[in-house]
Amino acid sequence: MQGAMTSKRTDTAGVFAGWTTRRWLRAGVATTLILLAVLGSLGGWAMWRTSQITSSLVDRRSPALIESMRVEEALVNQETGIRGYGLSGRKDFLQPYAQGVADEKAALKRLRSLLGHDGRALDDLADVEKLAGTWRERIAQPVSVAGPAEASKITTARADEGKAVFDSLRRAMARQQSHLQDERVVATRDLRRATALRNWMFAIIGLVIALVAGLVFEGLRRGITGPLSTLGAAAREVARGRFDRSLAGTGPADLRRLASDVDSMRLRLVEELRFSEGTRRLLDEQTEDLKRSNTELEQFAYVASHDLQEPLRKVSSFTQLLQRRYGGQLDDKADQYIAFAVDGANRMQSLINDLLAFSRVGRVHNDHQTVDLEEVLSRTLDTLSVAVEESGAEITRDVLPTVVGDPTQLGMLWQNLLSNAIKFRSPDRPPRIRIGVVPQGDAWEFAVTDNGIGIAPEFREKVFILFQRLHTKDAYPGTGIGLAMCKKVVEFHDGTIRLDPDVELGTRVVFTLPAVTAATAAPDRETQP
Template identity: 70%
Template sequence: MNEQPPGARTATAGWTTHRWLRVSVAVTLTVLAVLGSLGVSAMNRTSQLTEQIVDRRGPALTYAVRLEAALVNQETGVRGYGLAGQRDFLQPYATGVTEERDALRRLETLLADDRRGRAELAAVRELAGQWQSRFAVPIASAVPDRAVPLAAARAEEGKTRFDTLRRALTAQQAHLAEERAAASRDLRRATHVRNWTFAGIALVIVLVAGLVFEALRRGITAPLGRLGHTAREVAKGRFEQPIAITGPADLRQLGQDVESMRGRLLEELEFSETSRRLLDEQAADLQRSNTELEQFAYVASHDLQEPLRKVSSFTQLLQRRYGGQLDERADQYIAFAVDGANRMQVLINDLLAFSRVGRVLNDHEEVALEDVVGRTLDNLSVAIEESGAEITHDPLPKAVGDATQLGMLWQNLLSNSIKFRRPDRSPDIRISVTDPGDGGLWEFAVTDNGIGIDREFQEKVFVLFQRLHTRDAYPGTGIGLAMCKKVVEFHGGTIRIDPAYTAGTRVVFTLPVERSAAADGAREAHP
């Protein structure tokens, strides 16, 4: 069952483990069946001989002796009656007649398959009949007297006939005793054969078990062990270790499959190593890019801000000093310059704030959202008062995150709800919270009654610099919702516009929130 050189391969080289087991089991069962038949034959032979001795040979000899005893009793009774002439002496004769009939009947059955025994029994019966007809029956039928004259007259003849009968009985008993002795010898030989047969069966079973165990060890367990050992070596990271391919066809196929998998893993490892080196290079490039971005942010926050402030200051100075002294077109140009400088300064500040999210502002701690929203409402108090906005909210839990970024999130959302209001009504803004249970994320919703966002633009509003209105209609840089998206995603949540709400705008976002007894108590106190 082990791997053989190509030149030594036989027809069994393609046998699978299942076929080897099937053939082995078939051979083992055949051997056991042959041994079992031999054992059964030996047992049957022993049983037959035992039955022959116990049920036939022994009882036949016993009844032959009883037959002789019955005839002797008859002879004794008749002879006593012939001498004394008293009927009491015929009692043994009557008993002997009954016992003779019973013995003859049983012997006929026991000697049914013994030709010599039947011949001897027939001779005994004939001699007994002659003796009884010539001597026993006439004397027993005589009138009782002090002596029976017939007994004296036929005494010598009766003795001669009975001696002949006894010799026939002796010959019969000798034959039956010889038959029983022969059967006993056959039984002893059969018992020895049976014992040796079962000893041989036990030895063959042990040998077969040993051969099967050795075949399974060398053909299945050993190849499986080698395959498992090399597979574990590969699993430990020794990918250069070749897989052992031995054993039956299916185990060799399994080894080839594992070897193919090892080769594929080695290729994937080499590819992964190459990809890792590329990623390391890209990470280094990204690190350099981030450094350059930080340098750009520094330049934007310092070097660009200073000349921009000068441009803004001097244009505002020109506007104040020469406003109304030049023509109307000159005043308009100066107003454009002042507005452009101010919007550029706001845009630079917004871009700096957007770039700092997740990079500079990254202090995660437990934050009370009630306090954050409270500070946001204070910052927007002027806009709230001018617009007449009404802002309500559910009891807010505590979140784990950066307080500054979460403040920017709430301020952008609430200021957008105030800014994009309908001209014919005051803003009505509602902040709601949904407890997701075991989900680990709380769902917040900021709902207003403003102008709303068309469905086709509900994804675009989160793109940087994406505007849906002109600056004259609604001022701003188009960075607010993009910053909200970046803050929410930095905290592990999601943000979207609810398309089912059409009475205004509903912004839905999620944040991971730590449960606190105070927040839960507040929610229970303000259902």
Template identity: 60%
Template sequence: MTDSEERAGRRGLSAWTTRQWLRTGMAGALAVLALLGVAGAWMLGRTASISQDLVDVRSPAVTTAIRLESALLNQETGVRGYGLTGTADFLTPYRQGRAEQAADLAQLSKLLHDDDVGLRDIKAVQDAMETWRTRIGGPVAASPPGAPSTLASDRAAEGKRTFDEVRSALSRQQEHLRAEQAGARADLADMMRQRNWVFAAIALFILILAGLVFEGLRRGINEPLERLGTQARIITGGDFTHPITATGPADLKRLSDEIDLMRRRLVQELAFSEEARRRLDAQSADLQRSNTELEQFAYVASHDLQEPLRKVSSFTQLLQRRYGGQLDERADQYIDFAVDGANRMQTLINDLLEFSRVGRVHNNHQAVDLGRALDRTLSSLSLSIEETGAEITYDPLPTLIADSTQMGMLWQNLIGNAVKFRRAGQTPRIHVSAVRDDVLWRFTVTDNGIGIAPEYADKVFVIFQRLHTKDAYSGSGIGLAMCKKIVEFHGGTIAVDLTHEHGTRIVFTLAPEPAERPGPGELVGADASQVVPAS
């Protein structure tokens, strides 16, 4: 095999997955165990067969052959004693021996039915015994009792010779049986040794297999996983540039590659996050600078602009009082325009300052009883309520952690709008309700006023957005925008309920406790996009 073929073979093996390695190893181990198991089973069966043949055939055959020899000797002894004495008692062993002979021969024939040598030995014993009985045993036993048999003395030499042939046949039979018994014992001992060797080989193979499995798992799974875990811990420790080296079977290599891909993706995400953080820091700096400028604008609006505006308003009012009616009608109209513009500018600046203070100046969270806050609002609006005859009712209101000043501004704008935008010739009826909605409180302010068209449901919450002329309804168009800012500052939302008919229903939510809020400067900066365009 060339080096290139060997390297290709190694690459092919390295492409195997853990499952393929386990399947191949288990298949090979099971095949070897199956072969050894078949060999062991065959040897167990062979051992049992030899043992059964030894116990059930060979040993009983030897014992039966010995009993047969005893039965034949009894016959010869009984006949010889009867022939010498003529006493009938000597015929009893002869007759018992014949009966035992028949039983023993039948037992031997049954035990050795598939043993040709054993059957020939039985036939030889039977023939020799039949010759002795025909020539000696039978005639002597048939002689009359009471006197010695002349036949026994006449055929003594022949009787000895024929019975010696019986003894020879018995000896050959027993030798054959003992030899076969010894052979069976030797076969049994040899088979037991082979069986023990096979089982020892099975045990050794199992030990070797266990060692190979342990070593294979250690090298193929444990070590790659430990290396992967070590590299993962290095990355977890903060070294995201540390590469993941793929080792082990194909599936573990794929896992390592996927983890390394995830690491590279994390490196990219971290780089992106770092870049985003730098941009966010730059934007935060710009936002802080914008906040500072906005605070300067608020200071200018509250101090520097107020004084000249008051002068303009004061002197235009002086002109109106002193020269009103002395000039022509157009001059009086111009003076009225100047006074009205100055007053409206004063109102806009004050409202704008109040809007900018939400979350910046008014930011003192404490337990606020919204029922009491609403009572204070109704007291401050008592003049307009009495003038319009408004009927205002409200359900029990909860106590929340909030800024009390902002809650007062919220109620004042909502109730004030409900009273202001009433239907002509109809008594205003306003109801405030509050229900717990999961973790938030949901409030509704319902009136029977002129209502809000669906296409303006979002526009009314934009600062300085008016749906009516100043001649029809007074105001700066900042009230609902301030309500939206207050509600969102307290972690809620506000909207117009478009399903309500015959009036307006404002729905807003408040959190029982405020979430973490940015600093005052950031809150002002968040409204800078609203304030600057309006200017």
């Protein structure tokens, strides 16, 4: 028996185990609405019953009793008037009789409408009307139409008959009023019962509503707020770092699925944290390697700037001494060899200096601030004034804006771009260099255009690579590091640099730099330095 009951409970739990919060809410709301509809119907019936009894008592029973009393009063007035006229012979006694007849007719009419289909009350009314008609026929009418003397004789002769008929009429009216009073008492008792039933019904409705509200609150607490609070507390523990905390779900099926999904997310986060921890350790190792590499690079820069420079200066100095002292005293081969040695030492020194400058970008000079490019470009043009004058270069520019960056590196950028434009000029025409700028979102786009020898399409991607030369050192001197330096400076400032492929005559270098404000656009005013 116990096993059968346990199995039945398990089956019932299995039936409701798949119910979601929405389904529980729908079932609860539907049950509550049905219960409230039944209770409301019962309450409405109780109110209707009370209203019906009240209406019967107020609109029919009590008015009928009152009208019956008015009929009796009207008949008594008639009897009094007829008896007074018959005894005294005075015509003024007929006035109460006439008024009583009129009042009786009006009261009977109202009473008949109030009794409706009540058989016993109608029978009582018929008896009253019959006896009243007999009294008027035998006593009232003969006396009222006769003269004073004749009326007195008729009254005296029919006194006993009149008394007997009117007493019968009084008994009929008393019987009618007794029946109406009994019906009124019954209606009053029914009204008290109906009122008590209505009050009890509404008390039960209020109790049931309170019970339903309590059940709804308890159901929400157990089925929704309780499981959500438990899940929230467990989730907060996981958020505080207790990733070993399992999230077990309770309540409806959707909340259990939510807890399962959150727990799956926790397990995924644990796996991601494990992977991130391994990645972090690897990153720490790579950071240490990078620190060692930077340290070695700084040591190399120190060696290159001090230890390597000194031997090169000695080689260059002594080879130049040999050239000045023994130039023309040896054969042509010896002079050529000495010239090669001097040129190689000088180029090695230039190469080391350029390499040092390249390595310092972003490492030595890293002071981001607001930079006025007009001022930077003016200093650069002062530095290149000799080259500009010797080449006859004509440089025009827009009014340059203010950007965010390192002033030293930006000076190196302008110096390399302008010196390249001057160096790689065409032998057929004087150099013409144009510096333009346009706003581009939260940055400025600059363009340095010249009419020099240009760059072949196949070399446009290689010119930004370190030590890439497109010409021999005899044709154009240099180490091939200028555009690579420009690329590193621009990218260090979160910009881009490229060559415009649409330019056919000369070269156009386009690059971007971050602006102080993206709303300020530079005017198209050109100046001649």
